[in-house]
Amino acid sequence: MYIEKIKSPAELKQLNIEALKVVADETRQAVLNRVSKHGGHVGPNLGFVEATVALHYVFDTPKDKLVFDVSHQSYPHKVLTGRASGFLGNVDEMNAISGYSSPTECPEYDNFEVGHTSTSVSLATGLQKARDIKGTKENIIAVIGDGSLSGGEAFEGFDEASELGTGILIVVNDNEMSIAEPHGGIYKNLRDLRESNGQCNHNWFKAWGFEYKYLEEGNDVEKLIEVFRSVKDTNKPTVVHIQTEKGHGFTPAVENKEAWHYGMPFNKEDGSRPERPTTESYEQLLSDWLLKEMKQDKTLVAVTAGTPSAAGFTPEKRKEAGAQHVDVGIAEEQAVAMISGMAKGGLRPVWTVFSTFIQRTYDQIAQDLCINANPAVINVTWGGTASMNDITHICLFDIPMLCSIPGLIYLAPTTCEEYFAMLRWAILQDKKPIAIRIPSNGVHHTTETVDREYAYEAKYKVTQKGEKVAIIAAGSFYQKGENVARLLAEKGIKATLINPRYLNEVDRETLDSLKGGHDLVVTLEDGSKDGGFGERIAAYYGTSEMKVLVGGIKKDLYDRFDLQQLLSDNRLLDEQIVEDVIDILS
Ligand SMILES: Cc1ncc(C[n+]2csc(CCOP(=O)(O)OP(=O)(O)O)c2C)c(N)n1
Incomplete structure (x- = not known):
């Protein structure tokens, strides 16, 4: 296997075209191996294997800078930049590699943490400007899918790249799909460009001032190498528009592109997935x-x-x-x-x-x-x-x-x-x-009657009257509030329980009413507590005697957290909340 040995893309340059095709096949199998066992983006990666091999063959990363859009198509890039173990190895090795471009994971080859769409061209124009001011000579390459072209930031990036006027290569990976079918007027022009082999007169990219090349065979390594070579070291804003097939090489993903954009583990022989109990959603x-x-x-x-x-x-x-x-x-x-x-x-x-x-x-x-x-x-x-x-x-x-x-x-x-x-x-x-x-903790039902009309001013609902401690448990954390109230009751504390219903402002009347008979208010919200719901309540009680325990997640840059660990670190497990309440009350 080549890909087990390739430690950097420079090694690709020693290979001939036949060997590069084998590398592409092996990379596709490695991607399939990961997504079938671990889950992840299927179609976007399978369609971009050949383009990645060709880009790394022609350009000189890490000197040349590659910027992905969404970066959900960057798995082949990871395979070729020293991270094949995340695709061929055991579950722990797979978990060690993220599903997106990540400089934290690989500072040399991944330039940005990216997961939201339509940002690659804008990010790349920043690198372009930096290169131009420093007077260095590297290629700046932005990859963007046809779907992501519909985002406003992509338009802004194209605008800026054209204005800068210096070398930048934008690879438009046109697989005729977003997650679902793409929407927007630009797709008429992309279709005309595809149907005319890039020759139609009205060309959106040219109108914007870009040099333009079209390649129909976007899953053909040899042709891709040819077109990328022809634009390497360009000193003009340039678009290479390639037509690729989403899911290429895996029939189920080609036949149902929307269903195979992203998915949980599956059997790679036939694309079947383990039966899962059908729950309400x-x-x-x-x-x-x-x-x-x-x-x-x-x-x-x-x-x-x-x-x-x-x-x-x-x-x-x-x-x-x-x-x-x-x-x-x-x-x-x-x-x-x-x-x-x-x-x-x-x-x-x-x-x-x-x-x-x-x-x-x-x-x-x-x-x-x-x-x-x-x-x-x-x-x-x-x-x-x-x-x-x-x-x-x-x-x-x-x-x-x-x-x-x-x-x-x-x-x-x-x-x-x-x-x-x-x-x-x-x-x-x-x-x-x-x-x-919308609640995100599963579908819970109630047999109690719910209000049909809602006021424009916040009106909390007291669902259980108690004393000493009041739990204001919002949205998806309401059931957590119920659990905490039940655990406190087992310890002889009958808590007041409140469903606040409104996140945007405090219900002064209800909060004032708690001042009699309660020493502590616990707020629970399923989100960042910094600047959130509970802090507003804490601020309201600020000068009063009332103590407030704000329950939520500390603001931070979390990555691939374990849910139980996150809750535990933020003292949000039911028993931890009970412990803290008893501690504060005693
Ligand atoms: C701002 C934002 N909205 C929605 C999404 C969800 N999303 C991820 S990939 C994707 C489709 C991207 O389509 P395209 O750029 O054509 O790439 P393809 O998956 O077809 O390769 C969408 C809508 C996102 N990542 N960011």
Whole structure:
């Protein structure tokens, strides 16, 4: 095997074309070995094997700088830059290698930690400027997928690269797919370019001032080497547009590209996955609910931004929703501004977004939506600790972010029934933008009646009256609050338990009422506690006698954390909270 011996890409340069093809095959098998045992991005990596071999053969990394977009296609690069053990080795060796580009893991060959889309060209323009000012001569190469071109930052990066006017190579990896089908006007031009072998007159990249080359055979090592050689050391902004096949070399991934974008372990002989018990999911419940409601209300529109699965919108459900589903592409900023406009225009838009990806929309939420007070609804999903855990995909910051924006109500339901009641109310009201944090600790049901109407001012719900200690347990951590209350009861302390429902502001009346009969308030939130929900309550009690124990996750750069360890380090295991309460009370 070549790849077991290759310690650096420079060694590729000793090989002839036939040997390079073997390297590509071995790399593909190594990627398959990892994703089938460990899970991870399947299609994006399988389609980019040949391009990676060719890039490393032609260019001279680490002197030349390679910048990946999302970096979910960087597995072949890892195999060829001394990390093959993460693909061929045991589980521990696989765990040691992240699924994204990571300078912490490999400072020599990985230039940036990347996980959100559409950033590679912008990051590369920074390296380009640094090179130009220092007067050095290295190639700067940005890789970007066709799907990621729809993000605004990608446009800004292209704009800057053209303005700089010096050498930069942008490899557009066009596999005709985002996670799902891509959306946006640019895809018409990409299609025309593909169909005309790069020759059509209206060429988006050329119009922007780029030199342009097209390669239809983007999975052919030899042809890729030829085209990359022809642009090596260019002193102009240059695009090489390659057509690749997502999932190349693994039939199940080629046949169902959306399902094989990312996945859990599988049998690589036939692509089958171990049967998993079918449990209820908010994705399925939400999409079913929206589809049913849409039939009664033609103004209801479900919006997604490149991740239709966030709302459970499978290809079949997208088809069923028709014009009442809009996917704006990987363009979260566009989604926010557009739902504001839709609400203004008399529609009832509901945008569903993963917690980590809402981060790039602070200004659109503050300006386009909230200052305008348009009654659009945002569903934030997977917010919390039991969610994605790569450093670039942490879902802990939506509460501090959204709760710092004036004019936005951020609700935290604790059960399925409460969630849909809040969602219905948010959709039907016409005064304010409302965000709702879908619980991320599984689907819990309640037999208690839930409120149908919600006030615009925070109104907490006291669910159990007790004394000495009050637990205010928000959203996904409400069940943790129940557990802590039960454990305290076993120790003879009957705690007050509160479902705050509102994350964005304190309910002064309820907080004041606790001053009689309680010495301690415990707040629990499933997210970063710095700037979060509990700190606001602690600040409210500031000058009073009330003690406040704020329970949440300390702000930090977490990477691939273990959930139990994270909770334990932050003293958020049920027993630890009980211990701390007893300690403070005694
Ligand atoms: C800001 C942001 N939104 C959404 C995502 C989720 N996401 C990861 S990869 C991807 C599709 C990227 O498509 P493309 O660039 O064409 O690469 P491909 O997977 O097809 O190789 C999306 C939507 C993300 N990583 N970042």
